[in-house]
Amino acid sequence: MAFLRASLTAFLLAVASAEGTNGTATASSKTELPVNATNAKAVDPVPPIADKTEASTAGLKVKRGGQSQGPDVVRILHISDTHSLHRSTGNLPDADILIHSGDVAKVGSESELGDFNDWLGSLKGKYKHILVISGNHDFWDTNWRLNRGHISNEVAQDPAYFQHRITNARVLNHDLAEVMGLKIWGAGWHPRRGDSRSGNNYADIPEGVDIVVTHEAPFGIFDMTGGGHWGSSTALLDAIYRTKPKVHLFGHIHEQRGHWTKAGSQYQGGVEYRPSPYSGQVFRPNGPPPQHYPVEVESNNAMANQPSVDHSWTGVWAPQHIVGADLIGCSNAWQPGLPQWDATLKTLWAFTNLKVSAPDEVVLRIPLPNNVVGGDQMVMEKNDIGKWGIKHVIRGECDASQLMQSVECLQKTPQDVAQDLCQPHVCRVALRTSKGLLKMRVVPGWAPLGAQRFLQLVTDKYYTDLAVYRAVSSFLVQFGVTGDMERSSKYQALEDDELRGVPILEGMVSFAAAAPDSRVATVCIFLDDFPQLGKNRWETPFGRVDEESLPVLHKLFTGYGDMPQCGGTGPDPVQILEQGNDYIRQNFPQCDFVESAEWLQ
Missing domain, CATH: 2.40.100.10 (Cyclophilin-like)
Structure with missing residues (x-):
């Protein structure tokens, strides 16, 4: 599995559903970085560089943007913790499967769930499958009615209870969905079942699943808050070690939004939450999972900010809003020195550099320049002492020399x-x-x-x-x-x-x-x-x-x-x-x- 950043609001996975495919990755024509710079030969003596960007593991074909590469590639869009702000997530990118890992609402009222369901209905033509699990906030209203005897415990914990309210998606309630060659297990939240309780039935997760979707985190993975580990489950951690899924998708702990992707034996990624919108500093970063941890992609994509956490860092109370966009959609300011992109790129994960092979078989890890935007081409050359570097960047409406010398080419248009x-x-x-x-x-x-x-x-x-x-x-x-x-x-x-x-x-x-x-x-x-x-x-x-x-x-x-x-x-x-x-x-x-x-x- 490999993990890619998509759009301004969500995570995009490209998953090979067929066994035994070779691990390759290619760039779409819209986002070729670096590129085969055939249109630059007149000004660039460097031979074209083949795009050999590596996928993290065999068994995966990754395409950076564009359409899927064939029937063996399934594109999965993961979102979480939208808290009734789903209509503020912008234009979500295309994918085959949309997965929401809970907290679709603030309190789980009938009106909130109804509006979320209507929104999903507007997306049904865009995604072949929509899968949803419940989060703790989705049952606040239910618990209130339970405590006052307005509904029975049997009704609230009926697996069909949430599904009746979310009819435009398949609700996974500790059960398995087999779609497009993938086995996806969803373990939603239940009324009167809290963090780390055996009642969450994580022992029911079967072996052999490709993707596990939960609302909470496994203990020790993206669960560090001001007081230490919070909102995570030791029972879930045990289940992950036992079942060894390739991908684990969750949310819940907003201030630990981020991802870990295993490349070989090492994990890349980390916490990306910044107290919003006031600080460029990462909130309480913690280390990667243990080296022997079986999951290849670990994604916490809680998309709304956490106002109380922001206030504790900045002294400012800000309204809750979608901030999963900030790291990619704005500029380099939220992560100084790390490559970030506007909405047109939709694919590059901000914690990684491109890894390519030069014509002389030298492997390059390239941090991308701050002034590169979607559709640009980078042309490489080797200097006098044999080191490769970026010679210039080509933009469609400017020649290479203009782009490197003129600020006007970088000026934002009114559009x-x-x-x-x-x-x-x-x-x-x-x-x-x-x-x-x-x-x-x-x-x-x-x-x-x-x-x-x-x-x-x-x-x-x-x-x-x-x-x-x-x-x-x-x-x-x-x-x-x-x-x-x-x-x-x-x-x-x-x-x-x-x-x-x-x-x-x-x-x-x-x-x-x-x-x-x-x-x-x-x-x-x-x-x-x-x-x-x-x-x-x-x-x-x-x-x-x-x-x-x-x-x-x-x-x-x-x-x-x-x-x-x-x-x-x-x-x-x-x-x-x-x-x-x-x-x-x-x-x-x-x-x-x-x-x-x-x-x-």
Whole structure:
């Protein structure tokens, strides 16, 4: 088995259902990295490099994107712990089988389960088989009714109880599904059966299954939380050792989302959860399974964030939202130094490098450049001392020399920006101004440090009763300076974010700064497009005002002109620091104010 990253929201497995196939892996035409660079021969003297990316084990054919390679390959999409946020998972990638490993709901109410079932119904034409197991949250409402005698224990624990509510999928309740040549055992959650209890019937898992699907983790595998091992099962661990499945899919422990994939005798992967969206640090990473552990692919894909965990790390309470996307869909910021991809690639797992064989049979492990996007081609060459490296990258609309020398080729288009703003990891904020409500979307991947700071300031109620002291017609509006030193002194200047090609367009939101590493709390919102700006790292936008709020933005008063430090006669921010808002109200009575800021669900 080998494990591949798919889309922005889920994990994708390519599984060989036929025995005895040779382990090979090929790249689709959309994501050939590295490639047979036939269209680059005029500028590249290096012979084409054959794509010999290795699969982790024999018995598997893996295709990076594209359609399946034949009847012996089954594509499996694994999702988990969507907690009634299933409609925020975006456009799930194509696969043969969709598997959800529990916690489809927040409390398991009839309305939640009904909406989830309707959503599955909309996917039935996309997947040949849909398999679901129940999680602990899916029975909260049931347990409430059990405890009050509204239903009997026999009814609640009837295997058909959950299936009657999820009719657009096959619900596995400690039973076996044999689909497309694979034996898949699903062990769902039960009312009044908790973690690690023998009542979970893990002893019933038969030998010879290919895939085991549970909600909880086996003890010691992706179960480390603040207090140590939590939410895992020793009985399940014993069952895994006994039955030796090739793949184990689960969720439950959100802050341990990640995967382990066995390559030879070693496991690759690890925890990928980052307290969202405020930190690039992995939550409590733990070591791989023991070397003799029988499972080849171990996947915890709990997709929603865990607000209490995020708060314990960041001091910020954020709404629950889908964050499984953050590691692939944003940028390198969530995992500095590791390759990450936009939605068009859909395949490369962020913890791995490509492994290829050069024409001279040298095996290369290539960390991919930060500026590579879906559809690009990498051309390799050997230097004077015999070492291979990346010579240049070819993009369809640019020749190789343009791409390496021109920042413009890396600039996001307005269409890219619009797509970014619709991703499930985006956070929504509203500024209440004296002219009306300004709704905006914050995209952590554009400027992770800037987004983190802004959202922290919103949570801390920093943006309360602040003058829009700089308002220049057709240019920008600016706010964030306060005479309350107790309020402002707790925030230090930020390091600059990396440039990610985000253009300055109408409604873009960024911090106001004039020098490296000087962003603190002052925010500017642009009133028009300014393609000449955004070339400095401290100018990187972190969000954009919603189109519906642009009329409110343009109503903000701009009649006083620019501030004195920029040659104007408008309000002086230095005087605001010294005198507070009295200075504004006495001397610039038409100035607008940001009255408050808040998160939007």
